[in-house]
Amino acid sequence: MSGDGHTSAAAMAAQICDQIRSVFSSPPLPLPPALDVLVAEVSAAAAANGRVFGYGVGREGLMMKALCMRLFHLGLHAHVVGDVTTPPISPGDLLLASAGPGGFSTVDAICGVAKSAGARVVLLTARPGSGSGASRCADAVAYIPAQTMADDEEEGGAPSQAVRLPMGSLYEGAMYVLFEMVVLRLTEALKQTPAQLRSRHTNLE
Numbered sequence: 185m186s187g188d189g190h191t192s193a194a195a196m197a198a199q200i201c202d203q204i205r206s207v208f209s210s211p212p213l214p215l216p217p218a219l220d221v222l223v224a225e226v227s228a229a230a231a232a233n234g235r236v237f238g239y240g241v242g243r244e245g246l247m248m249k250a251l252c253m254r255l256f257h258l259g260l261h262a263h264v265v266g267d268v269t270t271p272p273i274s275p276g277d278l279l280l281a282s283a284g285p286g287g288f289s290t291v292d293a294i295c296g297v298a299k300s301a302g303a304r305v306v307l308l309t310a311r312p313g314s315g316s317g318a319s320r321c322a323d324a325v326a327y328i329p330a331q332t333m334a335d336d337e338e339e340g341g342a343p344s345q346a347v348r349l350p351m352g353s354l355y356e357g358a359m360y361v362l363f364e365m366v367v368l369r370l371t372e373a374l375k376q377t378p379a380q381l382r383s384r385h386t387n388l389e
Contacts, residue, residue: 210329218326229278239265240282247359275302282308285334287316295321330355
């Protein structure tokens, strides 16, 4: 890329944002939009005073932790699977699990445990028809039509754009943007103010 450092950085950022934007403008499968699915599922859990659990592996897991943090700020009982203070999941609770390529052994197992415990399971994925254990457990699917590491491997990593996000970065970036939209919608639905969200932020930092 040509130009000074600032221009190059701005151009790279624009291309990355365009790639993430394209995820949300992709022709949909016969599935409801992921935004609508997540807002409806979390709202239903909140209305029933249920708890929301989040799980994912690697960078997907980091995005799920960020979502759980904001759900807590919204006043929900939100927990990250694997934390030492995470309570047992039970009927009336909701598990949000991410498996961009369709399934991971740990995600499949966690979804199976949640389903057996009577909780509702929502799978976030780029491959809803993978046939994975997680997809078979899912009560609902939040479809994110983005490149994952599996797609990157299949394509041999050949660049198709001047800036092409590697491995599963597009999926993970789309997760972050999707979760921000979810939080904005839930803030309105739950009638929360910025002051209320800030009041729940930790002061131990």
